[in-house]
Amino acid sequence: MERYLRIVGGTVLWRRSFQVASWLMPFAYAGVAAWAAFDGFTGTDPEALRGAAMLLVVGVVTYAFVRSRVHLVPSGVVVINLITWREIPYSLLHKAEAGPGRGLAIYVRGVPEEDSEIHSIGFAGSLVDRRFRTAEKAAKQINKAKKRGRSASSSDAVVRRGVVRDPVVELFVVTAVGLAIASLFIGP
Numbered sequence: 001m002e003r004y005l006r007i008v009g010g011t012v013l014w015r016r017s018f019q020v021a022s023w024l025m026p027f028a029y030a031g032v033a034a035w036a037a038f039d040g041f042t043g044t045d046p047e048a049l050r051g052a053a054m055l056l057v058v059g060v061v062t063y064a065f066v067r068s069r070v071h072l073v074p075s076g077v078v079v080i081n082l083i084t085w086r087e088i089p090y091s092l093l094h095k096a097e098a099g100p101g102r103g104l105a106i107y108v109r110g111v112p113e114e115d116s117e118i119h120s121i122g123f124a125g126s127l128v129d130r131r132f133r134t135a136e137k138a139a140k141q142i143n144k145a146k147k148r149g150r151s152a153s154s155s156d157a158v159v160r161r162g163v164v165r166d167p168v169v170e171l172f173v174v175t176a177v178g179l180a181i182a183s184l185f186i187g188p
Contacts, residue, residue: 029059
């Protein structure tokens with residue numbers, strides 16, 4: 001695994017609903033968790049603190065889900081999923097395809113089996129996607145970018161991978177752990 005990747009520039013392929021949710025969800029989860037934590041600290045019920053901690057953990061999972069996206073950068077395609085990211089150079093990209101309700105799959109050539117087919121959680125098949133066809137549109141954009149992309153020699157190209165780091169996720173996890181520990185010391 002490589003260290004955190006900072007993506008500068010390029011085109012972002014991201015479902016519009018996920019984009020809106022990624023701005024609203026942290027405030028909603030943090031607000032409800034703060035209300036529950038306040039109730040836990042002012043009262044004598046440690047269950048409110050545990051509830052706030054669990055709510056933040058659920059917030060982490062749903063926030064990471066809606067932050068899943070695909071970046072088209074000059075050197076290749078970066079797929080960002082819940083926990084990991086993968087960067088595929090255009091020279092290794094075979095094709096991207098999607099079907100109605102099937103989701104987005106990116107096929108890579110000349111790599112080990114575990115890297116030969118990469119799926120994007122952000123464009124996984126759903127009933128709504130059958131109507132709006134966002135995965136199919138993303139596949140077309142990726143294939144178009146592949147044709148325009150710079151060709152690097154295949155011998156130098158590798159699929160890079162790493163762990164996604166997000167300040168909101170990290171803050172929620174640290175706060176949830178702190179609330180869980182505090183719940184052990186507050187109460188009867």
